[in-house]
Amino acid sequence: MSASAPSDISDRLQRLAAEGVDVVRVTYPDLIGTDRARDVLLDHLPSACSHGLAFCRAVYHTGPQGHVIPVPGGLDAGLPDVTVRPDLDTLVKLPWEPGVATCLGEVTDPRTGAPAPESPRDLLRTVLARCAEHGLRPVVGPELEYFLCSPAPGGGWQRYSEAEGAVYTAGLRADPTNHLLRTLRQLRELGIGVISGNHEFDGGQFEINLAHSEALDAADRAFRFKSAVKELARQEGKLATFMAKPFNGSGGSGFHLHLSCADAEGGNAFDDPAAPYGLSATARHAVAGILAHAPALAALANPTVNSYKRFGPDTLAPWLIDWGLDNRSAMVRIPPERGSGARFELRLGDASANPYLLIAAVAAAALLGVLAGEEPPAPLDGYGYDPTRSEILPAGLPAALDALEADTALTGLLGEEFTASFLAYKRNEVARFQRHVTDWEFDEYAYHL
16 A cells, blocks of 8 residues: 655656646546546645545445445445545556556545455455465466447447457457557556457457466556556547457457466465476365355356356356366366466456456465365366366356355455445346346347237
8 A cells, every 4th residue: 555755745746747747547446347536636646645535435336327226335324435545656657648647546434544345456455465374475467358349330339340260360350450559559658567469259359468466466457457448449439348248149258367376485386396287285275266166256257147148168268167287168277387387277257357356256265275275176178068077157147146145265255344245236236137128028029929
């Protein structure tokens, strides 16, 4: 947490002013991982740092369409405030907004001075502190996919490109206006550890890879990445969506998470050349923990009603609770690298997941596995998607939420207040969807019934 002295703030103001910056955008993630923000004129930054910026706590309880959802601590408490202070250690200029710098915000409850219970960034900090108590420092590499959409004739959105069969390509073949090149260059200047990118499986779908780093930094970078990609698309009149499955007839977008742990000496705690599969006991126990808590993890890794339309046999999205050695049909894949590159890849998450909550939940499940000391079953042999060999993941958001609520070991690490807020928010989302008449229902029934 940033705790800048007045002299340090004054020095930063002078440097920013010399660079032509006159506004600082203070952002923080809400419960679903989208950015909430306020633009602060540079002269008022010292006040924002010392007194904080007041936001209604119900910003965490507000749905994508603006509904304020009755989560405890919001409407029932009279819509109290939270306080957001700029974290100046995260300050960076926005390459595409002249005169604007941005930083993350630290969210506290003004009555207690403690972190707000729904704050995703602080939830991750809490889980990482528990990992540190047991000598583990999670290292994470995020992989995110998204669809780029253009305005459709007559309204709505369509895929930016209809090119098929262009998976793992770059250039004009499936990206006729070089969206990817422009985006990579802008993100490089943002300094969030972007490495590379390519066109993905479906038309208009892209993947951009981020460097591995310690878990909180990785979550910060993934959050800023998603916000930046959406903002850059808006500048061009397009829509970048990290929705799990936005189009019928297309695949979904994943949020694959590569995770290892550094030990007290800074080595890779997952590597052991003499152990089975070249994976240390710590790594094998972590995998067992992920498998054991997978139904509950789904609620945070696949957090929308739409998420579960991405799953199914032969989708290259997980359907079963299994693991495999360099096997992309498994929920947990062990890439072939060992030594400093030993890790596992959790393929469960979709791109709509909140990076902080996903990483916190995965780290918590891995820690529980290490503490339990159990071995995973034999790894998947061959192509997966055979439900006679492994259990099936929750088939919808209601089942996943029930699994999360029932997993008291996992929710014990995530915290009672956070879990109650998340469950209330998401169950309201399910209830609203179940009352909504969809286009499919009208097309299917209206003419004939």
